[in-house]
Amino acid sequence: MGNTRLAGMASARAPPSPGTTTSRCALWHRTTRGSGDGGGRDLGEAGGGASQSWATAAASSLRRDVPAGYPAIPGRKRALLVGVSYKGTSYELEGTVNDVDLMSTLLSDSFGFPSDSILILTEELGAGDSSRMPTRDNVMSAMRWLVEGSEAGDSLVFHFSGHGVQKLDVSGDEVDGYNEAICPVDFEASGKIVDDEINDTIVRPLGPGVKLHAIVDTCHSGSILDLPFLCRLSRTGYWQWENYCRRPDLAKGTSGGLAISISGCSDDQKSADSSGFSSEQSAAIGAMTYSFIKAVESEPGTTYGRLLGAMRATIRDGQGSGRRLLPGRLGSFVRKMIPSGAVQEPQLCSSEMFDIYKKPFLL
Template sequence: MAARRERCNGCGIELLVPPEAQTFRCAVCQTITRARPNDPFGRAQEPVLQATSWFKGMINNMSSSINSVASSMNNNYSASPSPMPSYGYYPLPPRPQTYSASHGRKRALLCGVTYRWQSYELDGTINDVQCMRYFLVEKMGFPNDCILTLTEDEKDPYRIPTRRNIQMAFQWLVHGCQSGDSLVFHYAGHGKQQPDNKGEEIDGYDETICPLDFETEGMILDDEINATIVRPLPKGATLHAIIDSCHSGTVLDLPFLCRMNREGYYQWENHSPLSGAYKGTSGGLALSFSACDDNQTSASTTALSGTSTLTGAMTYSFIQAVQSEPGLTYGRVLTAMRSKIREANTGIRLNGPIASLIRKVLGTGLSQEPQLSSSERFDVYSRPFIL
C-alpha cells in the first residue's frame, strides 16, 4: 500500500510513513509520534487523487495562460538589473513569475524526485526535502519565502522536478547573487554516470542527476551544474550543495575533493579537468557534501531514525551532524556523517534496479561514505562550518 502522511507532534513537519507504521521518529526534532490508525478505504487512494488533481490543475493552468506567461516571463527577465551569464555552455531559460522574487542573503533550492509509478521509484525523497526545509528555516535562519521547493507533490507545474524546471530553479538560485550571500542546493533523487566525451574527467565519467523526465529529456551533467551555479559565484558568496544520490562525489565538478580515511586523516585531491577547463567560481566559495563517492551508490534507511520513517541516509546524517555540537568545523561535520552511517549500516534499504541483487550478495546493506568537495583547498579541521 502507498505511504501515508503524518504530522510530527514535536515540530509539526509533515512526513510520509509506511501504512503499517505505528510510530515514527522525526528526522529533524527527534520526537516520536504515534501514527493514526490506518484507513484502507480513504487515505489509500490519496496519491491517486492528488495526482489527478495536480494533472487537472496543470492542464487548466497551461491551457489558460501559457502564451501570456511566456511573454511576460521573457519581458520581465530581460529587464532584470543583473541578468545571469550563460558562460557559453548552457543557455538559461527565463525564470517563471511563480518563483519568489525575494532574494534574501540566505536562499535555498530543494529538489526531491520520487519517480512515481516507475520501476526505479524512490522512497523517502519527499521526507528529505521536508526535513531539510524545516532545518534551514527553524535552525539555520533561512527566510521561508527564500526557499524554492521542487517535488512531485507541488501543484504549480513549474515546481515539478523536470529537467527544464530544475534548470530554471538553478537560475533563480544564483540570480543577483552578491558578496555575503549564502546559497544552498539540496537534491534527493537518482544519480548516474556516463562516459565523458570532453576529456575532462580523471575517471573518464561525468556524474549526473536525474530529473523526473530524464528518460526523454536527458540527465543534467556535472558540467552544466558547475557552469550554472558554481562559476557565477562572486567574491564573498558561498554555495553549499547537499547531494543525496548515487555517484555524487564530484557531481558539482569542483576542482578539489577531500580524500579522508576512517581515522580522519585527509588530503585534497586535485580534480581539475585534464583539458585545463576552469571549474572554479568567480571569487566565491562552493562546497558540496555528497552521499557517496563517484563509484558508490547511496541508500534510504529507517535505521537512522530508529523507527519506520524512511529518509535518505545522507540527508538525515547531515542534519544530525550539523546539530550535534556547537562550533563545528567542516572536518567534524564530515566525520560525524560517516560515523552515523557506519553505525546504522545494517539497517540501510537499497535504492535502484540492482537493489535486490546487492542484498543477496552483501546481506546487511550497502556501504556509502559521504564526501566533501570544494572550489578551493582549506584546513577542514579549522574552518568553522557556517551555513
C-alpha cells in the same frame, strides 16, 4: 538541539520494513560501466543529447525568465531544494520528499533562511503548480534562479534528493572517465543533468564573497559539481585535498566565490533510502540527508571535518546494523578495522582548499 526534527518526522506514505534500504541508483536499461560491473545502471540514451550539452553561457547571460511562481530574488540567503520520487515507476523512491521537508526546516530554524527564500520542487507540489514539478527544464531554471543576482555576503544552498548515475566522459576532464549526473523526473524524455551543466550553472557564476553549499543525496555523487578539489579523509582523521582537475584548461572553479559540495557517496558508490537507522526514525529518508541533519543538530558550529566524520560514522552504524553481530566495544573495533565497500561514504569537495578541522560549517 538533539534530533527532535528527525524524531518528530511524519510521513503520509507507508515506510518500508525496519532496516530496509533502497538504492538511489535504480536498475534501468543498460549498464554504465560494462556488464561485468556490479554498480548502478545507466538510464539509457533517451534525451541523451540534451543532457550532454553544456550550459556555455557566461555568468552575465544567465538572467532568464523564470516561472511566475518562483520567489522574487531575495537577499542574503536563498535555497533550492529538489526531491524527486519518480512516482509510479519501478525505480520509485520513498524518502525524497521527507528529505526536502526536513532540510527546509533545518535551514529555517538553525540557519535563519526566510521561508520565502526557499524554493522547493517536488512532484506533490508540481501537481498543483507545474512550475514546481522537478522536470529538467524546471530544475535548470531553478538553479539559474538560485545564483542570479547573488552578491558578496550571500549564502546559497542547493539540495537534491533523487537518483544519480554515471555517463561516459567524452571531453576528457574526468579523472575516472565518467561524468556524474542527476535525474529529474522526466529524464527518460528530456535527459539527465550532468555535472558539467551543474558546474556551469551554479558554480562558475559565483562572484567574490558569495558562498554556495550543495548537499546532494544520490548515487555516484562524489564529484557531482565538478569542483577542482576533493578531500580524502581517513577513519583515523587524517585528511588531505586531492586535485581533481584533470584538464586545467577547462575552468571548473568559481568567479571568485566559494563552492562546497557535501554528497551522499563517492563517485563509484550507491546512496540509499533507509528507515532503519535508529529507533527514533520511523519514516523513509535518505541515508545521507539523515546523517547530515543529525550531525548539524548534534553539534552546532561544528567544523567541516567533524561534520563529515560524524556523517560517515552514522551511516556506517546504520547501514551495517542488520549485518553486524558483534556487540559493544569489540564490535566497534572490528567495524573500524575492516572497512565495508558496501557502506556509502559521504564526500566533501570544494572550489578551494582549507583546513577542514578549523573552518566552521556555516550556511
